[in-house]
Amino acid sequence: MASDTLELAKNENYRDGAPLLDTVTVKFGIGDANAREMAIESGEIDFTTEPPLGSTARLQDNPDLNVTINLLCQGYKLKFGDVSKAPYDDVRVRKAIAYAIDRESIADDILLGRGKASDGNALTPGLAWRNNEIEGYSYNVEEAKSLLAEAGWEDTDGDGILDKDGQAFKITLYTWPQRPALPLIEQAVQSQLKEIGIEAEARVMESDAISERAGEWGMIWVGGGDACMMIPDPSYYIENEFLSTEVDYHYANPEVDDLILEARSTFDSEKRNDLYKQVQKIVYDEDCAQIPIAYHYLCVVTKNDVKGYVPNPAHHDYCINTGIYRE
Numbered sequence: 001m002a003s004d005t006l007e008l009a010k011n012e013n014y015r016d017g018a019p020l021l022d023t024v025t026v027k028f029g030i031g032d033a034n035a036r037e038m039a040i041e042s043g044e045i046d047f048t049t050e051p052p053l054g055s056t057a058r059l060q061d062n063p064d065l066n067v068t069i070n071l072l073c074q075g076y077k078l079k080f081g082d083v084s085k086a087p088y089d090d091v092r093v094r095k096a097i098a099y100a101i102d103r104e105s106i107a108d109d110i111l112l113g114r115g116k117a118s119d120g121n122a123l124t125p126g127l128a129w130r131n132n133e134i135e136g137y138s139y140n141v142e143e144a145k146s147l148l149a150e151a152g153w154e155d156t157d158g159d160g161i162l163d164k165d166g167q168a169f170k171i172t173l174y175t176w177p178q179r180p181a182l183p184l185i186e187q188a189v190q191s192q193l194k195e196i197g198i199e200a201e202a203r204v205m206e207s208d209a210i211s212e213r214a215g216e217w218g219m220i221w222v223g224g225g226d227a228c229m230m231i232p233d234p235s236y237y238i239e240n241e242f243l244s245t246e247v248d249y250h251y252a253n254p255e256v257d258d259l260i261l262e263a264r265s266t267f268d269s270e271k272r273n274d275l276y277k278q279v280q281k282i283v284y285d286e287d288c289a290q291i292p293i294a295y296h297y298l299c300v301v302t303k304n305d306v307k308g309y310v311p312n313p314a315h316h317d318y319c320i321n322t323g324i325y326r327e
Helices: 033-042 053-060 091-100 103-111 141-150 181-194 207-211 234-242 254-264 269-286
Strands: 005-009 023-027 047-049 065-080 115-117 170-175 199-204 219-224 290-303
Touching: 033 047, 033 053, 033 290, 053 065, 065 181, 091 141, 091 181, 091 290, 103 115, 103 181, 103 290, 170 181, 181 199, 181 219, 181 290, 234 254, 234 269, 254 269, 269 290
Parallel strands: 170 199, 170 219
Antiparallel strands: 005 023, 047 290, 065 219, 065 290, 115 290
16 A cells, blocks of 8 residues: 555444445545646546636536535634734724625635625524624725724825834735635735735645744634534534633633533523524624634535545535445
């Protein structure tokens, strides 16, 4: 077996019944979207996900391939590096950035049918504990500029970049390359922030390297996948994203903490869901702790003889099911 492959054999005693496939060979080192596209078209592999966004229609026209677009409990969003320090300790700045993001254009021009603009809540519609009454922030450049001016950011030297107390509003956007949409969304956000006087450098690097820069002045993550529900309980997502003792971006709101801890110890599901909905109202509408951009749809490409695959709505990885087989 080559070092870049993993051979899996079926478990005859699996609790859901033995898989239909006797073996599955997993190939590593095809992390780039273009490489995955070439590998599936050439016949090097039989199954892949997340080809380049612009290739969807062409792959659908290939008679040898089957392409499906699947809903996920995931999305794309902006996450501030540190909301306890300038410039993001001012909620007006966070809201200004939220108003500056044109979600519809990102969904239409970048995701190309493989996503939908967020309504203001990062959680995917359909979840029982999701707050469907989040107001969110519509695309409004003038409102964004007004909030920044109110927060004391002005272009004092006429260079087109806002400044305050001698500090230019120059920030860094970070994202990683594995998801083909992320670098493109990052570029769109970079351009949209420039419209309101914020100069953003766009950088693409591995997620571990980005984590090492956590807390850097002006850092924003352009991320995806954080709304996944790999653990089927709302506490998994809510606590990791908004409980002050768990978050990695220094968000802290005592009211949010109290609601989360109360929900943790509540067994009544209706009451528990209501508590989590209150949390969502505060973190998204009032505090603008994070900025949802769009919901992520999973593109799966297989050879025509691959049948029986059922996507896992909790994650964009393969998660091959027992019913998959080759015809």
